Amino acid sequence: MRQSQLFTKTRREAPADEVSKNAELLIRAGFIQKEMAGVYDYLPLGLRVLKKIENVIREEMNEIGGQEVLMTTLQDPELWKKSGRWDDSVVDNWFKTQLVTGTEIGIANTHEEPVTQMLTNFVKSYKDVPLYVYQFQTKFRNELRAKSGIMRAREFLMKDMYSFSRTEEEFKEFYEKCAQSYERVFERVGLGDITFRTIAAGGSFTTGLTDEFQTLSKAGEDTIYIDKGKKLAINKEVYTDENIAKFGLDKNSLEEGKSIEVGNIFPLGSKYSDALGLKIKDENGVEQSVIMGCYGIGLGRVMGTIAEVFADDKGLVWPKEVAPFAVHLVRLGDSDEVTTFADDMYAKLRKSSVETLYDDRDLRAGEKFADSDLIGIPVRLVVSEKTIKEGKVEMKYRTESESQLVTIEEVLKM
Amino acid sequence: MRQSQLFTKTRREAPADEVSKNAELLIRAGFIQKEMAGVYDYLPLGLRVLKKIENVIREEMNEIGGQEVLMTTLQDPELWKKSGRWDDSVVDNWFKTQLVTGTEIGIANTHEEPVTQMLTNFVKSYKDVPLYVYQFQTKFRNELRAKSGIMRAREFLMKDMYSFSRTEEEFKEFYEKCAQSYERVFERVGLGDITFRTIAAGGSFTTGLTDEFQTLSKAGEDTIYIDKGKKLAINKEVYTDENIAKFGLDKNSLEEGKSIEVGNIFPLGSKYSDALGLKIKDENGVEQSVIMGCYGIGLGRVMGTIAEVFADDKGLVWPKEVAPFAVHLVRLGDSDEVTTFADDMYAKLRKSSVETLYDDRDLRAGEKFADSDLIGIPVRLVVSEKTIKEGKVEMKYRTESESQLVTIEEVLKM
Numbered sequence: 001m002r003q004s005q006l007f008t009k010t011r012r013e014a015p016a017d018e019v020s021k022n023a024e025l026l027i028r029a030g031f032i033q034k035e036m037a038g039v040y041d042y043l044p045l046g047l048r049v050l051k052k053i054e055n056v057i058r059e060e061m062n063e064i065g066g067q068e069v070l071m072t073t074l075q076d077p078e079l080w081k082k083s084g085r086w087d088d089s090v091v092d093n094w095f096k097t098q099l100v101t102g103t104e105i106g107i108a109n110t111h112e113e114p115v116t117q118m119l120t121n122f123v124k125s126y127k128d129v130p131l132y133v134y135q136f137q138t139k140f141r142n143e144l145r146a147k148s149g150i151m152r153a154r155e156f157l158m159k160d161m162y163s164f165s166r167t168e169e170e171f172k173e174f175y176e177k178c179a180q181s182y183e184r185v186f187e188r189v190g191l192g193d194i195t196f197r198t199i200a201a202g203g204s205f206t207t208g209l210t211d212e213f214q215t216l217s218k219a220g221e222d223t224i225y226i227d228k229g230k231k232l233a234i235n236k237e238v239y240t241d242e243n244i245a246k247f248g249l250d251k252n253s254l255e256e257g258k259s260i261e262v263g264n265i266f267p268l269g270s271k272y273s274d275a276l277g278l279k280i281k282d283e284n285g286v287e288q289s290v291i292m293g294c295y296g297i298g299l300g301r302v303m304g305t306i307a308e309v310f311a312d313d314k315g316l317v318w319p320k321e322v323a324p325f326a327v328h329l330v331r332l333g334d335s336d337e338v339t340t341f342a343d344d345m346y347a348k349l350r351k352s353s354v355e356t357l358y359d360d361r362d363l364r365a366g367e368k369f370a371d372s373d374l375i376g377i378p379v380r381l382v383v384s385e386k387t388i389k390e391g392k393v394e395m396k397y398r399t400e401s402e403s404q405l406v407t408i409e410e411v412l413k414m
Numbered sequence: 415m416r417q418s419q420l421f422t423k424t425r426r427e428a429p430a431d432e433v434s435k436n437a438e439l440l441i442r443a444g445f446i447q448k449e450m451a452g453v454y455d456y457l458p459l460g461l462r463v464l465k466k467i468e469n470v471i472r473e474e475m476n477e478i479g480g481q482e483v484l485m486t487t488l489q490d491p492e493l494w495k496k497s498g499r500w501d502d503s504v505v506d507n508w509f510k511t512q513l514v515t516g517t518e519i520g521i522a523n524t525h526e527e528p529v530t531q532m533l534t535n536f537v538k539s540y541k542d543v544p545l546y547v548y549q550f551q552t553k554f555r556n557e558l559r560a561k562s563g564i565m566r567a568r569e570f571l572m573k574d575m576y577s578f579s580r581t582e583e584e585f586k587e588f589y590e591k592c593a594q595s596y597e598r599v600f601e602r603v604g605l606g607d608i609t610f611r612t613i614a615a616g617g618s619f620t621t622g623l624t625d626e627f628q629t630l631s632k633a634g635e636d637t638i639y640i641d642k643g644k645k646l647a648i649n650k651e652v653y654t655d656e657n658i659a660k661f662g663l664d665k666n667s668l669e670e671g672k673s674i675e676v677g678n679i680f681p682l683g684s685k686y687s688d689a690l691g692l693k694i695k696d697e698n699g700v701e702q703s704v705i706m707g708c709y710g711i712g713l714g715r716v717m718g719t720i721a722e723v724f725a726d727d728k729g730l731v732w733p734k735e736v737a738p739f740a741v742h743l744v745r746l747g748d749s750d751e752v753t754t755f756a757d758d759m760y761a762k763l764r765k766s767s768v769e770t771l772y773d774d775r776d777l778r779a780g781e782k783f784a785d786s787d788l789i790g791i792p793v794r795l796v797v798s799e800k801t802i803k804e805g806k807v808e809m810k811y812r813t814e815s816e817s818q819l820v821t822i823e824e825v826l827k828m
Binding site: 005006007008009030033035036039040041042043044047050065067068069070071072073074075076093095096097098099100105107114118119121122123128131133138140142143144154155 | 419420421422423444447449450453454455456457458461464479481482483484485486487488489490507509510511512513514519521528532533535536537542545547552554556557558568569
C-alpha cells in the first residue's frame with residue numbers, strides 16, 4: 001500500500017489519557033484509536049496485525065479438529081439462570097440491555113452456556129463426541145477500571161474453544177493436545193521464547209488447578225516462578241511447597257518474573273453440560289454427563305503484549321508473522337530517477353506478493369525514518385540518490401542498527 | 415471436510431417458530447441456529463457462506479480504494495448527542511447499556527458518528543481527502559418484530575463504508591464508482607440477474623432521492639417497478655410521474671415486482687461532518703465542510719436472500735462463489751473397494767484445493783441424497799459399486815436433474 005493513501009498519521013506526542021505503553025505506542029503509530037476507556041477501534045495497520053494473529057490461531061485450531069462457528073452477542077437470560085451465572089452478584093462484570101418489550105437480555109461476557117445449549121440440538125449419543133467448537137467473537141466485560149490499553153479492554157476479540165468429551169480421560173487427551181497447540185500459536189506470533197505454560201488456580205471455573213500461558217513482561221499483572229529448562233512455571237497464587245513438589249519442580253531452580261496471561265485452558269467438568277441438559281447415551285442407552293473444557297486466547301491481549309515486550313525507545317517492533325507489512329519501502333528524495341526506481345521496486349515486490357508499505361510521501365528523511373521505526377515493520381528498504389547509483393537499495397532489519405546495500409533480486413530471495 | 419466429523423446434523427421437520435423460508439431452510443440444513451427472535455448463530459456451514467460473501471465484498475471495496483478498519487460496539491453517547499441521534503424518540507431502535515459507574519452508553523446501531531469523530535484526528539486539509547473507510551461489524555437494532563429470519567435480524571453483520579470528499583462533484587464521482595462496485599458484488603454472489611439499482615426515498619438520511627439495490631423475491635417487503643433493459647428500477651414509495659420522467663423511464667415498459675433490499679448507498683451531505691467538527695482547510699487556509707456518503711450491505715441479508723430466491727422444494731441451492739463447499743462427494747455403500755475409491759477421490763480433490771464435503775457416513779442412499787439436496791452444494795459426486803466398475807464417478811449439478819459418469823480427471827479439469 002502507498003503510505004500517501006493511508007488515512008492514519010503518526011503522532012509525536014503520547015496521548016495524555018493513556019498510562020499503558022501498548023496503547024500509547026499503538027495510538028501514536030496509528031494502529032488503534034480510543035473510543036472510551038477500555039474501548040478501542042482497530043485502524044488499518046492495527047486490523048492487519050489483528051487478522052494475522054487470528055489466522056495463526058485459526059490454522060492451529062483447525063489442525064486439532066476445531067470447527068469454527070460464530071455465536072451471538074445478545075444472550076438469552078434463561079440459559080444463564082440455568083447455570084446460576086445471570087445474577088450480577090455471581091458475575092459482576094455483565095453488560096445487560098433490554099428488548100423493546102422491556103425484557104432484560106445479556107451482552108456476551110463469555111459463551112459456555114449458549115454453546116452448550118446449541119449442542120443439545122446435535123449431540124445425543126456417545127458417537128457424537130468428542131467434538132471441539134471454536135469462534136472468534138467479541139466479549140464485553142464491564143470492568144471498573146480499564147487502564148491497560150488493549151491488554152484488558154471492556155470490549156475485546158477472543159478466540160474461545162469448547163471441548164466436549166465422553167470421559168475425563170478423553171478430555172485430558174484433548175486438553176494436552178490444545179496446550180501443545182497453544183505453544184505453537186505463541187511460537188508463531190513471536191512470543192515462544194518468553195511464554196510459559198503456568199500452573200494456576202482455576203478461578204471461578206474449577207476448584208482444581210488449571211493452566212495459563214504467561215508471557216514475561218514488566219507490564220504484567222501476574223507474578224510467576226519459572227523453570228526455564230522445563231519450560232514450565234507456577235503462578236504465585238498457587239506457589240506452595242505442595243504444588244512445587246506435585247509438578248516435579250525444584251524451588252532452587254525457579255526464577256521469579258512479572259508476566260501477562262496471554263491464554264488459558266480450563267477443565268469445566270460437567271458443570272455446564274449438566275446445568276443445560278446436554279447428555280449423551282452410552283452403548284447401553286444410559287444417559288451420561290458430557291465432560292467439557294474451555295480454551296481462550298484474547299487477540300488484543302496478544303497484540304498488546306507483543307507491542308509491550310518488543311518495543312524499543314524508537315517504537316514498535318513486530319515479529320515477522322504478525323507484522324502489518326513484511327517490508328517498509330522508503331523513498332528518499334523526489335527526483336525522477338529515484339521515483340522511477342522506487343516505483344519499480346514497489347511493483348516488483350507486489351508482483352512477488354511481498355506485503356509492502358511504500359512510503360511515497362514528500363517528507364524529510366528524518367521524519368520518514370522516525371515513522372518507520374515507530375510503525376515497526378520488520379524490514380526497511382531505503383531508495384535514495386545514493387543507493388540507485390549502485391542500482392541497489394539499503395536494507396535494514398528493525399531489530400538491528402546496521403544496514404547493507406542489496407539488489408532487488410537479493411531482497412526477493414529472502 | 416468429512417461429514418462424519420461435522421457436528422451439525424440436518425433436520426427433517428421445519429422449526430415450529432420460524433415463518434420465513436430462509437430461516438426454516440438454513441436451520442434444517444444446519445447453517446444457522448436461533449438464540450432468540452432475530453438473533454442467530456452461524457454454524458460451520460453457515461459461517462463458510464458468510465465468510466465467502468465477506469471476501470467478495472472485501473475484494474470489491476479494496477478495489478475502489480476502501481481502507482478497512484474495525485470500530486467498536488460500545489458507543490460514547492456524547493458523539494450521538496452532537497448529531498442529535500442519541501434520543502430514543504429520534505432513533506427508536508437503540509440498544510443501550512450502562513457502565514459500572516452508571517453512565518449510559520450505546521450499543522452500535524450504525525457508525526456514522528464514531529467514524530466521523532475518528533477522522534477528526536487525521537483529516538485536516540483538502541489534501542487528506544477523498545478517502546473511503548469501511549468495516550465488517552455487527553449492528554444491533556432493537557426491532558419490535560423479527561420474523562424474517564436472517565434477512566431482518568436484531569444482531570447482524572454489515573459492511574458499512576463511509577466516503578469523505580471535498581466537493582459534491584468529487585462525492586458523486588465516488589458514489590457512482592461504488593454503485594458499479596455493488597453491481598459487481600451482487601453479480602459475483604449470484605444475484606446479478608435479479609438485482610436492480612433502484613431509485614428510492616432517502617429515509618432519515620437525506621431529503622433527496624437515493625439508491626437501493628433490490629433483489630426480486632416473493633419474500634420481499636418492497637415493491638419496485640423495473641426497466642429490465644436499462645437494469646434500473648424505481649421504488650413504489652417514490653413512483654411518481656415526475657420521478658419516472660426525471661430518470662428517463664417509460665411507465666409502459668416498467669414491470670412491478672416484490673423485492674428485498676440487499677444494499678444501499680446514501681448521500682449524507684455534511685450533516686455528520688459539520689455536527690462532529692470534521693473540517694478541512696482549502697488552499698487558502700479557509701475551513702470547508704466535508705461531504706460524506708455511506709454505503710451498506712448486510713451480509714446476513716444477502717445470505718438469506720440467496721437462500722430464499724434459489725431454493726427449490728428439496729432445499730438450498732448455492733451459487734458457486736458463495737457455496738460452503740464446491741463439491742459434495744457422496745459415498746454409497748461401505749465395501750472396501752468403494753471406500754478406497756472414495757477416500758482416494760477425496761484425497762485428490764483436497765490436493766487440487768477443491769473444497770469438498772465428503773459424506774463418509776454409513777447411511778442409506780436416500781438419506782444421503784436428501785441431505786445433499788438440502789445442503790445445496792453446487793456439484794454432487796457419487797461413488798458407488800456401480801460407478802467404480804467403470805472407474806468413474808456420477809456427477810450432478812444441484813440445479814439439474816440429469817447426472818453423468820465422469821472420470822476424476824474430468825472433475826479436476828472443471
